[in-house]
Amino acid sequence: MADTPSIVSTIPNLHNTSSTSVNSDPSPQVKPKPRSAVPKGPPLHQIYALPAPIRTFPLPTFYPSNPLSLFHVVYAWVSQLVSPPPTEPTIIHQGVWSAETRSVHIKDPKSIRALWEQGFFGKGNYSRSEPNWLKREQARRGEHNGHVAEAVTVQRREERKLMKWDRARKEQEAIERTRQQEAWVAPVGPAELLALPNSQHDLKPIYPNGSTSESLERIPTINKTTNGAANGVSLSSDTVTTKDADRSTTAEKEIAAASSGMNGHSPRPHTPTNPPKRRKSVRFSPKVESTTFQLFDPPSPHHGVLLNGNTPNGSVSNGVSPLARPIDLGLSQPALESETTAKTNSESELELVDKEHLQLCPEEAFYLVFALGALSILDPATGRPITALDLFALFRQVSYIPPRTIDLQPDDPFLIHYAVYHHFRSLGWVTRPGIKFGVDWMLYNRGPVFSHAEFAIIVLPAYTDPWWRTQGRQPPRRSWHWLHTINRVQATALKTLVLAYVDIPPPFEEGLGAAEVLKRYRVREFIVRRWLSNRNRD
Template identity: 30%
Template sequence: MSLIVPNRKRGDKKGGARRGENNRIYANPLPLVFSQTESYTSYILDLFGIPNILVNNPSCEGVFDPITRSVWITSSKDSMILWRRGFFGKGDLSRSEPSWYARQVNARKAAGKYMTSEEIREKRRAERKQFKLDRAAAIAQAAAEAEAAFAEGREAAPAVIPSGATWKPQISAVEELPNPSVSLQDDYVEVPEDKLEDIEHLQLTLQEAFFLIWNLDCLSVVDPATVAIIFSHIAFALKCLQSEPMNLQSIWRAFQATYCSPHVPSIVSNACEGRFDNPFLVNYAAYHYYRSLGWVVKGGIKFCVDFLLYKRGPVFHHAECVRGGRSYPLIEDPADQESSPFDLSNSSPFSWSWLSTVNRVNSQVQKTLILTYVTIPAQSRMSPDLIASPACLAHYSVREVVLRRFIPARMRD
């Protein structure tokens, strides 16, 4: 596995007037909120060194979908809790934050007056594009003026080239920019305002879901066999016929089973059962490792990598680290690799051409590549009963190797 860290020393924070508001909205790093009551009883307990801490557990509920290898959070309340307290999951109709409903409401209001994160990003990109056009026009005009002055034998007037620090979008240019509330909406559905419903759900990866279930105990997962999924031409609805949640052992087996039989995920074949090189175990070992160190772990398909790591979250910083490029599972016993029913990606050594390509791309986006190696314990030295519980994760080890491309022109200092 691999990671990426920005090379730049400044500018990694996301600016804007909403920073203070984001600090208030995303103040809790995890779904569990700890608070202490101020009362006479708590004061007496503090004198004896007994903590009087209250734990607010949101107790969210999701539906396991083995086809997409994910857990769906259909309640908008639970979705916002998991997103705002640790940035877990991704909106299925949004880029990251589940904001489809807000975008639909904004499109019916004052044309971008209330903007979501996706709309702010599109507006910023449009302004950046306009700046490049203005700068190119100014450079062409200055070159034409210099050429005319040279032909006439006079001194050319000083050229004014726009810079990124001083350039401001003109009113006429802004009016020509596409409305971000409308141009963004590839998934826009024309629905009367009085009948507008939030049809988006939060989609958790199996690693995120199991972290919330096993470590924080704030998520319960409903058995997919008790859930009917009803699709229509504009939306889908989930109707829980029986709200009996799965226990930890059944979740542990079901999450591993999704990598065993692609056609019938609920069936675990004998060849796949009890394997320590199951992709779910390998990916979760890396996910748990970085989450336990305080990183916010997100999917890294944007950079063709496995994971993006943020210090606090996407709304505060750009990606600090990415478990990028490739996954690197290390199998202790070569015999396990030969008998493995899984096609573990990147289990073979990478080529130098690939490493040079990835390292060069990462230097252009000002990030540092980190290769993460997950050591898989040998089947021969492990008890077959150990893998029946999450206790087997203690036998996995994670190591990192940081790679940076040496650029002489930039690193002389």
């Protein structure tokens, strides 16, 4: 701890800089289903109480206005002098260098949890961030009822997807109701036909026998002279009685023809005596999946479809209007019982072994070895610990692509990135890789389990020393398009972009220790914000 270098910064701590937050207005239409009651464990501030894998024993604060605080300081100092606390770090974790992945692997489960809970170092190789693959597998097999961050994220995304689907379904229902209300139903009954504003002159071409409105009223009761007047044949009452059904059918067809003529359309010719033509029918197998989709159907929230074309909840997913869809939006989806039972039995027979290890990038590993002394890295070939000096040279060599063993420069990638990492770690920030957001580092106030990252760091070398001017060395040119692209991504993710310029010293002799080398570097911070005229007028 005594040989830890101090990297000078020209700008004060970033803790006073506030970040912009956006309050999302959730839709009041659908309320998410209450989550299942999960037994809560210890609070987060107790699990992640230590910001680093070492413990400190500071003296109490002295208040000049309170004389009793002086006695408190003296008592604490005397007690530590009489019974000094144990030397730190009390536990030194073991890691193995991997040349293939260019990272350090931690395989001891206790060391993995300790390094993650005490500073959020590393990343699980089977996990998104926190090394909890074993816990996820145990929860999936039903061995415990605990929850993990990935499962909670999947559940929240599913609830959000179901909420959007239900909102789209309600919108389609409202549109369908509006269409039904605005739809005009043509009149088909005799009374409705007589109520239309048509004269007797308009009705004569339709009824050549000169029938009047009185005859139209008697059509449902089957007048004896309706068809006979047109053909010049008189019918008796017996004939009317025996052929009552045929004449009623003919009367209904004449009413339909009259209604089409009165609406401004010519009646269609029909031949009721001819038998209807037979149609060919094709019978498909019930195993064929339906491929008919309605354009107004909202997207189905369940992507998994069974072999018979049905959704897991039993409703047909194709060719059904949103009004006929079930409104059961439960998260549980019943699966095939036979396959699930067989899979569960096969998994229960196999013993679950934790295969996950923690991966440390070179900057994190060197900080634990050099600055804190809480890690020892072993050489995979010999099995012996690598010294801090050899580790410093090794990380500088592998930072080039391809790795080089000679002609190392003061601006090699490891040196400038580690200078920024050590700088922000010494200020109390939780520094983690930011490749997900297209930057070099992400800064967390307390850690990723408490809040999102507040700042995104871009590392840029600065050749401000006069020796570089004589050599004509210039930093890599960055365009405004590049800066605007990076800043737009961070503004969308509600993060503040920080440009960290590292002043590169002139070349130094080989063989110097890490402390002597890092003292020559300086870090300068510049915050970049988007300026919007409609938001920054005052």
